[in-house]
Amino acid sequence: xxxxxxxxxxxxxxxxxxxxxxxxxxxxxxxxxxxxxxxxxxxxxxxxxxxxxxxxxxxxxxxxxxxxxxxxxxxxxxxxxxxxxxxxxxxxxxxxxxxxxxxxxxxxxxxxxxxxxxxxxxxxxxxxxxxxxxxxxxxxxxxxxxxxxxxxxxxxxxxxxxxxx
Numbered sequence: 001x002x003x004x005x006x007x008x009x010x011x012x013x014x015x016x017x018x019x020x021x022x023x024x025x026x027x028x029x030x031x032x033x034x035x036x037x038x039x040x041x042x043x044x045x046x047x048x049x050x051x052x053x054x055x056x057x058x059x060x061x062x063x064x065x066x067x068x069x070x071x072x073x074x075x076x077x078x079x080x081x082x083x084x085x086x087x088x089x090x091x092x093x094x095x096x097x098x099x100x101x102x103x104x105x106x107x108x109x110x111x112x113x114x115x116x117x118x119x120x121x122x123x124x125x126x127x128x129x130x131x132x133x134x135x136x137x138x139x140x141x142x143x144x145x146x147x148x149x150x151x152x153x154x155x156x157x158x159x160x161x162x163x164x165x
Contacts, residue, residue, distance in 0.1 A: 020055025027053045035069065043071055066152045075144040075151040077137040085158040086140050093139060 008018045027033070031049075038046055043065055050061045059078045065071040076082060087093045147154040 023054040024056065038069055043074060066155065072152045073149040075141065075155060077141045082140070082155060082158050083136065085161050090143060093136065
């Protein structure tokens with residue numbers, strides 16, 4: 001990478017992001033990162049290929065697929081703006097649709113506590129939130145299947161819907 005670390009720090013780039021930028025640059029010197037190559041790969045293959053890079057996650061690659069590569073059937077189930085909009089459009093997502101999963105989770109916690117395993121409330125709350133997110137993302141992914149092969153277009157509409165409200 002042609003830019004030194006001090007220049008990046010002076011541009012208010014965090015130390016961790018600098019590491020990610022160097023990781024991307026290193027990957028780019030050793031691997032193909034061009035549209036001609038990406039045109040030969042499926043969305044899933046591109047996600048697998050690019051998430052090897054430290055600092056690049058699935059959401060980042062999904063945005064690349066949508067905005068830079070023009071893929072029309074991409075959905076980003078971890079996108080917070082999509083969560084916000086879908087909760088407003090699909091009332092079922094606001095209902096207690098995950099209650100059975102939470103009941104199972106709470107029972108397993110009770111069993112652990114009865115076995116004298118100490119679990120802090122802070123850790124339990126984090127686990128509850130992760131469980132909720134997991135099932136919420138699964139549910140919106142199921143909903144998005146109906147929009148295939150135009151899920152990218154629906155995402156754009158959902159993002160614009162959020163802006164209008």
